[in-house]
Amino acid sequence: xxxxxxxxxxxxxxxxxxxxxxxxxxxxxxxxxxxxxxxxxxxxxxxxxxxxxxxxxxxxxxxxxxxxxxxxxxxxxxxxxxxxxxxxxxxxxxxxxxxxxxxxxxxxxxxxxxxxxxxxxxxxxxxxxxxxxxxxxxxxxxxxxxxxxxxxxxxxxxxxxxxxxxxxxxxxxxxxxxxxxxxxxxxxxxxxxxxxxxxxxxxxxxxxxxxxxxxxxxxxxxxxxxxxxxxxxxxxxxxxxxxxxxxxxxxxxxxxxxxxxxxxxxxxxxxxxxxxxxxxxxxxxxxxxxxxxxxxxxxxxxxxxxxxxxxxxxxxxxxxxxxxxxxxxxxxxxxxxxxxxxxxxxxxxxxxxxxxxxxxxxxxxxxxxxxxxxxxxxxxxxxxxxx
Ligand SMILES: Cc1ncc(COP(=O)(O)O)c(C=O)c1O
Numbered sequence: 001x002x003x004x005x006x007x008x009x010x011x012x013x014x015x016x017x018x019x020x021x022x023x024x025x026x027x028x029x030x031x032x033x034x035x036x037x038x039x040x041x042x043x044x045x046x047x048x049x050x051x052x053x054x055x056x057x058x059x060x061x062x063x064x065x066x067x068x069x070x071x072x073x074x075x076x077x078x079x080x081x082x083x084x085x086x087x088x089x090x091x092x093x094x095x096x097x098x099x100x101x102x103x104x105x106x107x108x109x110x111x112x113x114x115x116x117x118x119x120x121x122x123x124x125x126x127x128x129x130x131x132x133x134x135x136x137x138x139x140x141x142x143x144x145x146x147x148x149x150x151x152x153x154x155x156x157x158x159x160x161x162x163x164x165x166x167x168x169x170x171x172x173x174x175x176x177x178x179x180x181x182x183x184x185x186x187x188x189x190x191x192x193x194x195x196x197x198x199x200x201x202x203x204x205x206x207x208x209x210x211x212x213x214x215x216x217x218x219x220x221x222x223x224x225x226x227x228x229x230x231x232x233x234x235x236x237x238x239x240x241x242x243x244x245x246x247x248x249x250x251x252x253x254x255x256x257x258x259x260x261x262x263x264x265x266x267x268x269x270x271x272x273x274x275x276x277x278x279x280x281x282x283x284x285x286x287x288x289x290x291x292x293x294x295x296x297x298x299x300x301x302x303x304x305x306x307x308x309x310x311x312x313x314x315x316x317x318x319x320x321x322x323x324x325x326x327x328x329x330x331x332x333x334x335x336x337x338x339x340x341x342x343x344x345x346x347x348x349x350x351x352x353x354x355x356x357x358x359x360x361x362x363x364x365x366x367x368x369x370x371x372x373x374x375x376x377x378x379x380x381x382x383x384x385x386x387x
Pocket of ligand 1: 050106107108109111134135136137185189190218219220221222246247
């Protein structure tokens with residue numbers, strides 16, 4: 001028996017801290033790109049819990065890995081060894097920076113680890129981020145997230161953080177000998193999918209090299225196949241010192257990872273940093289199953305192909321001013337604004353799950369396993385709202 005939407009809304013009103021603005025829908029089941037509510041109504045999911053269920057809902061390989069590991073061992077803690085995390089660390093580092101991995105439980109925690117490690121490596125120093133960035137809600141990550149509305153209620157923030165324009169000149173000019181780190185999302189997600197240009201990444205790399213600072217990429221949202229390469233930075237070929245991953249990594253379970261290049265792989269020593277649940281066997285077993293699927297070159301090629309199909313078709317729709325993004329991480333700006341209302345109508349009238357990142361911006365984050373016909377179906381549902 002599922003509780004009705006009204007029952008859930010009453011429970012929330014009386015017992016849940018009102019930190020989220022929820023849509024009036026309760027989902028009870030998911031499969032691939034589809035979701036169902038308690039009444040059996042089917043929805044097309046082009047939001048994926050904000051880039052989390054990248055293999056679609058209840059991917060059989062992820063479900064099997066979770067069930068098998070949960071029946072064997074759920075938790076043991078980081079004072080002992082367990083196999084899934086050790087194997088996952090090897091796979092993450094070998095697929096990217098070639099050093100070592102430190103696990104966390106979320107994107108913001110992975111970024112906290114990166115920031116702490118960078119400051120320890122430099123014995124202090126400032127952290128530079130760029131406008132439109134989003135790195136998370138805990139104090140370090142929030143301090144690197146230059147958004148007034150998110151920061152102001154929680155001042156004072158961590159000292160030594162400042163943000164500059166997302167341009168090569170601004171980033172290069174902001175780095176000096178007192179800089180511990182530059183943190184960048186190669187493709188900025190939360191602010192409406194802005195691809196940072198290659199020149200900016202190269203300038204950040206050169207400035208960090210010149211001043212002994214750490215270049216951190218936050219691939220929490222744009223990594224793991226979302227842009228059509230396993231890691232978003234591969235497109236520009238500018239390699240960071242540290243990289244963070246989370247969101248899609250656990251196939252829906254909470255996990256984050258800090259991946260360190262060889263130079264910084266041994267900066268953390270026992271006692272420096274840690275978390276009770278991080279690197280647990282079940283989440284890591286799920287993540288190993290996710291990696292089995294997202295590392296398939298055929299899947300990544302499909303992401304690029306279907307992303308281009310979706311982007312091209314969106315740009316032809318009436319009222320669409322601009323389409324941005326890469327692979328299946330896309331956003332479109334509406335000429336006349338109204339994105340939050342349009343997203344609400346998409347859900348309630350067209351059964352299409354989307355997300356508005358601002359007054360005029362709609363973000364598209366379908367599963368990487370989406371089919372061509374599902375892309376076309378979503379496009380026609382979205383188009384019917386615009387016409
Ligand atoms: C680029 C980026 N970094 C960090 C985070 C924070 O991740 P989490 O919500 O798992 O803490 C997000 C979440 O949206 C994100 O998009």
